[in-house]
Amino acid sequence: MPPGITTLAADAPTLSAANTGFMLICSALVMLMTPGLAFFYGGMVRVKSTLNMLMMSFISLGIVTILWVLYGFSLAFGTDIGSVIGWSSDYVGLSGIGITQLWDGYTIPVYVFAVFQLMFAIITPALISGALADRVKFTSWALFITLWVTVVYFPVAHWVWGAGGWLFELGVIDFAGGTAVHINAGAAALGVILVIGKRVGFKKDPMRPHSLPIVMLGAGLLWFGWFGFNAGSWLGNDDGVGAVMFVNTQVATAAAMLAWLGYEKLRHGSFTTLGAASGAVAGLVAITPSGGAVSPLGAIAVGAIAGVLCAMAVGLKYRFGYDDSLDVVGVHLVGGVAGSLLVGFFATGGVQSDAKGLFYGGGLDQLGKQAVGVFAVLAYSLVVSAILAFLLDRTIGMRVDEDDEISGIDQVEHAETAYDFSGAGGGAAPRTTASAPAPGTTAAPQTKKVDA
Template sequence: MPPGILTIAADKATLSPANTGFMLICSALVMIMTPGLAFFYGGMVRVKSVLNMLMMSFISLGIVTILWVLYGFGLAFGKDNGGVIGWDSTFAGMGHIGLTQLWGTTTIPVYVFAVFQLMFAVITPALISGALADRVKFTAWALFIALWVTVVYFPVAHWVWADGGWLFKLGVIDFAGGTAVHINAGAAALGVILVVGKRIGFKKDPMRPHSLPLVMLGAGLLWFGWFGFNAGSWLNNDDGVAAVAFVNTQVATAAAMLGWLAYEKLRHGSFTTLGAASGAVAGLVAITPACGAVSPLGAIAIGVIAGVVCAMAVGLKYKFGYDDSLDVVGVHLVGGVIGSLLIGVFATGGVQSDAKGLLYGGGFAQLGKQSVGVVCVLLYSLVVSYVLAKAIDLVMGFRVGEDEEIAGVDQAAHAETAYDFAGAGGGTAARKTTALGETPTKKVDA
């Protein structure tokens, strides 16, 4: 994502109503991805935990939004300090920003850039939640979000996207979040899993998705919102780069879905709706860092590779014994790594920058830079996330009690159930007689 210096703009940039409107629409599209993620994850859990799964995403909209306004935007995109973190007192509280003050050399206001970036900050910790389904305290999760975005997401966003961030200066390409969002979230998920442990009944009890239609709805919303996620990351619509990113997003996602389904058919004998949804998300993840660097043919290759490899990777949790409930590690971490590294292979040098990959005469230079970005973000997020989760576990306990987990986190944390079947098949009278232990009589028409 270009924070300013990569954006092609006039020498004396002026506010563009067209680009401003475009970016506001893209911001709204990225926002809808968090509820979409909630449905995607919510459909994959058992009935007793669906509300908790939805809330683990929705609470991120509340917590991260406030922290972003107070200090998050300043830490991520303020004046650089040693390539590691930013700060600008003007951004603290966002009350001293001019209404038409432009972001860098772009033609959009600072407020528009800030709200677009906010939506990225919101969805990233929400991605982690899928790995922890069925077993964590809601209060502990909320505290983890606040701490994690402060010490992990905001600094990593600065490294990758801010003018002065050390990975940005190194030349690591991450158009829309392969490292800062997906590898970051996937590595964090693995770190927290190692602290909270496995669900009761892992590898023994059936833990099938309770609503595949919800999964498909969530995947569809994610796919739709992802066009804002990727195309909007060029911050303008003046030069065709956003259009290339849009096309590559569609192409890679389609290819990944087909790749996942093909693998699934060969491996398990069926084309499943869960496989189609998961494959699409894997493609979206993998093309995110690369959508501004490759051609549509490169996007097809990235999509197919991501679909097949991620489908294989989700089974690793059974081999290695870590309980990644909804395959955050297998899809987001693995998919993010694939997309980030393959920039070093398929980058054409003719879209967002002149950096070329191995197949286009660029040698191993860009692949080496991408590898540095992948390894550093992965290790930083993994280690710090583990430490944060361990500290929370020691102070207040991260996991719900055994009885609460068996009964369902929905009742324990939210005092609600997702579905009310009490009135199914009968009216008030029928429910009253049944409650008295009598068998309701059936009215027969003459």
């Protein structure tokens, strides 16, 4: 969905079965990213918050889908109004769209484009949830998603990708969501956590991931689904640009993972699984806006730079005292900013558009455009998200009670626990030894636990 491109094949505006099938597959891959994100985040929290973390992602699948059909698609991709929002009555309820009606001169149906973009809208608020782990009421979170996608995500998507959107018209390059998705979510996360405050025990109690294998599973699902996220954003592959984006996605992710691991080995003395997973996600974030503008060598540079910057950034929360529970700010905000700005350095002018970066003779022009996009989205999302969190906190309350946070948000908000340690349901019960009752009594034998 790069700026300045309104048709995929102007001389062949007929439905392409190949592109349509490809985009449906890509849509399914992007949908898989939200459960993948749930596992990625779910493994990083403590046991008592696991289900809540999973549900904070899964609920977005329900809420955003309904809102997108009712009015979200119209606001994001309807006829431009003042370069800030869209609207088309035909898109309300998706009721005025013909089943074979093509999207804006491309060779795929409007329905296919709408469902592909829906998956982007779903995962973006889910990304925010990682910063709020352990302490937010589920009802408040659901209402926050409803308000946030309406007043933040839908307008920003129009700015960046909608025909007539002001960042689109400016020429900001955002192939698949560096500004609209990652900077948007990262800035929102920062705005909310500045309002709701820190977890009980932040910087005092150990808050280590309870299941690194689940974290790695989630990272793997994200990496897999991201190929649909990125390569699908060209809405077809008649000219090979989507293939370049596919390659660059793999290359940058690998480079970022290695760079993160190298940094933490030098800084902390170990190669960690959490570092590998986080580094991979940082690379995926950074290549998302830039992968259609750079070469594979440029993708290596983008990934490596983002990997180191994000690894450095995750420690800032301890220095500045904001509780970004699962490093949404450090990975998604910083990675999104890095990937978006690096377009201004590494764009070759030979892939998605003729825009060139500083290192390819383009001067500072594209870098300036990228900076406008980055800081406009960052500022808008940060401020509006903080206002929404403040209003919710002062009305229905955003946080659970302190006692409930300490005892565990899963039991309080969902009446469930992620793991059953009681031995019921086929688990191994603790072995016991029996001691005989005292002579002349009929009391049951006393038991004591024997370590397994």
